[in-house]
Amino acid sequence: GAVVSQHPSWVICKSGTSVKIECRSLDFQATTMFWYRQFPKQSLMLMATSNEGSKATYEQGVEKDKFLINHASLTLSTLTVTSAHPEDSSFYICSAMRAGGQETQYFGPGTRLLVL
Amino acid sequence: GIQVEQSPPDLILQEGANSTLRCNFSDSVNNLQWFHQNPWGQLINLFYIPSGTKQNGRLSATTVATERYSLLYISSSQTTDSGVYFCAVGLAGTASKLTFGTGTRLQVTL
Numbered sequence: 001g002a003v004v005s006q007h008p009s010w011v012i013c014k015s016g017t018s019v020k021i022e023c024r025s026l027d028f029q030a031t032t033m034f035w036y037r038q039f040p041k042q043s044l045m046l047m048a049t050s051n052e053g054s055k056a057t058y059e060q061g062v063e064k065d066k067f068l069i070n071h072a073s074l075t076l077s078t079l080t081v082t083s084a085h086p087e088d089s090s091f092y093i094c095s096a097m098r099a100g101g102q103e104t105q106y107f108g109p110g111t112r113l114l115v116l
Numbered sequence: 117g118i119q120v121e122q123s124p125p126d127l128i129l130q131e132g133a134n135s136t137l138r139c140n141f142s143d144s145v146n147n148l149q150w151f152h153q154n155p156w157g158q159l160i161n162l163f164y165i166p167s168g169t170k171q172n173g174r175l176s177a178t179t180v181a182t183e184r185y186s187l188l189y190i191s192s193s194q195t196t197d198s199g200v201y202f203c204a205v206g207l208a209g210t211a212s213k214l215t216f217g218t219g220t221r222l223q224v225t226l
Contacts, residue, residue: 032212038157043202044216091157103147103212107159 001027004096006108013084014116020080021111023094029074030096034105035067038091050077074099084115118143120205120217128223129193137188137220139203147206148179149214150188154199162188162201193224 003026013019023033031052036044048069049057056069068080077096081088091112095105119142129135139148150162163170163177165186170177174193179186186203200221204214 034214036216043219044159044204046213046215049213093157093159095159097212103206104149104161104164105212105214106161107151110157112157 002098002104002106003027004094004106004108006094006111008111009109010112010114012114012116015085016083018080018082019084019113020078021092021094021113023077023079023096023108025075025096025098025106028096029099030077031074031099032097033071033077034095034097035069035077035079036093036095038093038110040091044093047079081113084113086115089113089115118145118205118207118215120203120215122201122203122217122220124220125218126221126223128225131193131195131224131226133193133224134189134191135193135222137190137201137222139186139188139205139217141184141186141203141205141217143207144184145181145205146208147212147214148181148186149204150177150186151202151204152197152199153202153219159202190222193222195224195226198222198224 007022033050035047038044050071058064071077093110095107121140148166151159165179167181174191176189200219203217
């Protein structure tokens, strides 16, 4: 159990367009999901915490109007990169915590975004 | 914020060798996890280990919370162990928010 999926797995878009990434917990309910960004050969950096039914909490330096997060159900969170630019090109990874479980995060396979 | 340093940054092993990876953190934590990121980017949970010792097959981990470090042991390494190993910690009160370490990049050769 504890499988997390992401869609799409990779996306190429033109500068100025918006891209939506979905994160789903397939076999458990997740009251909390997290979004990370990872640049090549670097560590993961937490962008925001997504709580079902409430507004996301963003880390310092992350623009909430640039990276829109919606967590409308216990199994789905979405990240929309608005007006994407080449510097937004990165590997975006989500994770989910099982409701009522210990503090273990289960990670999705990631989404590679390339903005031309 | 909390600092999480891992050593060594890079490691090359021959298949069958053993290794120890270290994670040092700068503050008291309530959450510590080890992950393996495979070459395709998928993070795989290895251990949830805020304190004590756990073993799972060829892998084991020990966290000494009072001294602010954790160790990951890999025995009889295999080529499939290649990838990046991360430790990640969470602070008391915000234990679910993880700060990732700098990572150890492991390559296991034949």
